[in-house]
Amino acid sequence: MFDLIKTFQAHSNYVLSLAITPDGSMLISTGMDNLVKYWKLPSFELVKTLEEHSRSVNSISFASGGLTFATGSTDKTAKLWDFNSGNVLHTLKGHKKTVIAAEISPDSKFIATGSYDGKIKLWDVANGSELLTINAFERNVTSVRFSPDGKILAGGGLGDSFHLWKMPSGELLKSVTEHKIVVSGVRYTPNGDLFTSIGSESLKIWNPKSWELLRTVQFDTKYPRPHVISPDSKIIVIGFDYKIQIWNISDGELLETIEVRPKGVDSLCFSPDGKSLLMGAADKKIRVWKLM
Numbered sequence: 001m002f003d004l005i006k007t008f009q010a011h012s013n014y015v016l017s018l019a020i021t022p023d024g025s026m027l028i029s030t031g032m033d034n035l036v037k038y039w040k041l042p043s044f045e046l047v048k049t050l051e052e053h054s055r056s057v058n059s060i061s062f063a064s065g066g067l068t069f070a071t072g073s074t075d076k077t078a079k080l081w082d083f084n085s086g087n088v089l090h091t092l093k094g095h096k097k098t099v100i101a102a103e104i105s106p107d108s109k110f111i112a113t114g115s116y117d118g119k120i121k122l123w124d125v126a127n128g129s130e131l132l133t134i135n136a137f138e139r140n141v142t143s144v145r146f147s148p149d150g151k152i153l154a155g156g157g158l159g160d161s162f163h164l165w166k167m168p169s170g171e172l173l174k175s176v177t178e179h180k181i182v183v184s185g186v187r188y189t190p191n192g193d194l195f196t197s198i199g200s201e202s203l204k205i206w207n208p209k210s211w212e213l214l215r216t217v218q219f220d221t222k223y224p225r226p227h228v229i230s231p232d233s234k235i236i237v238i239g240f241d242y243k244i245q246i247w248n249i250s251d252g253e254l255l256e257t258i259e260v261r262p263k264g265v266d267s268l269c270f271s272p273d274g275k276s277l278l279m280g281a282a283d284k285k286i287r288v289w290k291l292m
Contacts, residue, residue, distance in 0.1 A: 001246065001255060001256045001291065002246070002256065002258060002277055002289035002291055004288070004289050005288055005289065005290050006287070006288040007288075008044060008285060009285050010031070010037065010039075010285060010286045011029065011031030011032070011033045011035060012031070012033045012284060013031050013032035013033040013056075013284060014031060014032040014056075014264060014281070014282045014284065015029055015030075015031050015266060015267055015280025015284060015286055016032055016057060016058050016059075016267055016280065017029070017030045017058060017059045017071075017266075017267045017280070018030075018060070018267045018278050018279075019061070019062055019069070019269055020269060020270075020271050020278075021062065021066045021083070022062060022065070022272055023272070024271055024273065025040070025041055026038055026041060027044070027278070027286075028062075028069065029267075029280060030058070030059070030060055031056070031057060031280075031284075033056075034051065034053050034055055034056060034057060035050065035051060035053075035057065036050040036051075036052075036053070036057055036060075036071060036081075037050075038050075038086075044286075044288075048086055052088050053073040054073075054075045055073055055075035055098075056098075057072075057073050058073060058074060058098065058100050058101070059071060059072040059100065059101045059103075061102055062083075062104065063104045063108040063125075064104075064106060064108055065108065066083060067082070067083055067084070068080055068081060068082060068083060068089065068108070068125070069083055069104070070102040070103070070104050070111050071102055072099035072100060072101055072102035072114075073098075073099055076096065076097060076098065077091050077092060077093050077099060078091075078099050078102040078111065079091050079092065080092070080111065080125060090123075090125075090127070090128025091128070092113060092121075092123050092128060092130070094121055094130050094133075095113065095115035095119065096115070096117040097115050099113050099115050100114055100116060100140070100142060101113065101114040101141065101143055101144045105125075105146050105150045105167070106146055106149065107150050108125060109124070109125055109150075110123065110150075110168060111125055112144045112146065112153050113144070114136070114141030114143065114155060114157075115140075115141055116140045116141070118135065118136060118137045118138055118141060118157070119133055119134065119135060119141070120134040120144055120153070120155050120165075121133050121134070122134075122167070122168060122170065131168060132168065132170045134165060134170050136155050136163060137155075137157035137158060137159060138158070138159070139157065139158040139159075140157055140158045141155060141156070141157045142157050142158070142183065142184050143155065143156040143157075143183070143184065143186050143187075144186075145186050145187050145188060146167070146188075147188050147208070148190065148192040150167060151166065151167055152164050153165045153167050154186040154187075154188070154195070155186065156182075156183030156184060156185060156186040156198075157182070158181075158182050159181075159182065159183070160177050160178070160180055160181070160183075161175050161176060161177045161178075161179070161183065162176050162179075162183045162197050163175045164176075174211060176197070176206075176211065178197070178204055179199030179200070179201075179204070180199055180200055180201060181199070182199065182200050183197055184198050184223075184224060184225075185197070185224075185227045186198075187227065188208065189233035189249065190231055190233050191233040193208075193233065194206065194207070194208065194214070194233070194249060195207075195208040196227075196229070196236060196249070198224055198238065200222055200224075201218060201219055202216050202219060203216070203224075203236070203238065203247065203252075205217075205249060205252065216252075217247060217252045217254075219238075221240045221241065223241075224238045224240055225239040225240060225266065226238075226239045226266060226267050226268045227239065227268065228268040228270055228277075229270075230270050231270055231274040232274055233249065234248065234249060234250070235247060235248060235249060235255065236249050237268055237270075237277060239265030239266070239267075239268055240265065241263045241264070241265070242259060242260060242261075242262070242263055242265075243257055243258060243265075244260065244265060244268065244279060245258075246258075258289070260279070260281065260287070261283065262281035262282045262283040262285070264281055264282025265281055265282075266280055266281055266282060267280035268280075274291065275290060276288060276290055276291070277289045
């Protein structure tokens with residue numbers, strides 16, 4: 001199903017997040033070496049390195065038009081960047097611990113950040129001001145995601161629940177307790193028809209209109225790492241130690257397991273056309289597969 005076409009060293013430490021510009025012209029990678037790097041596609045030539053964070057850069061999110069992007073860092077900040085110049089537009093300060101997630105809303109008006117301090121904050125993209133603080137979890141937030149229409153923010157963290165808040169008011173709409181130990185990932189499919197939550201042992205697929213649990217997929221390996229959903233909303237790819245697995249979202253069928261050398265699978269992303277899958281890992285490398 002997927003054919004490995006390229007492997008290259010990208011950072012001097014773990015590759016923690018990957019994102020491709022909406023027009024497919026550039027890959028952005030971030031790492032535990034504190035760097036943000038631009039790679040020209042399809043050649044993967046390094047064209048720019050940004051050095052504004054002082055600790056690991058853990059996440060990246062593009063605005064819908066691709067002109068700006070946000071990063072979250074272990075230096076307790078998030079930053080909003082101008083893509084073309086590489087300049088920092090705003091540095092978002094307020095969290096007391098690692099910012100593990102920074103997500104730009106679909107309308108590009110807000111940034112949601114999730115931190116190991118247990119809080120989720122909402123920020124104004126235009127001026128970088130803090131709009132809202134949500135006491136989301138007693139401990140680590142692991143994931144924040146907007147719904148495709150931007151009206152709901154989902155958050156996962158340490159514990160057995162994920163939560164849904166109305167945006168931009170921050171009103172708690174729903175808490176769902178179906179997992180064990182941790183909810184490491186929450187995500188809507190791009191078309192908005194389904195919602196996925198990932199726990200320590202299973203993937204759960206939900207109807208986001210009724211919040212009916214449609215199916216549960218039990219993993220053969222505990223503690224999944226990153227995950228990504230294809231642009232056509234048909235498959236979900238989940239990283240584990242030494243492997244990634246590709247699942248059919250509609251029926252929960254395991255389509256393929258790809259064994260990989262590094263233990264730490266730390267980041268995954270699809271190209272905008274869904275024809276390429278990229279993985280960043282603890283061995284400092286990026287791997288690229290083509291959908292066959």
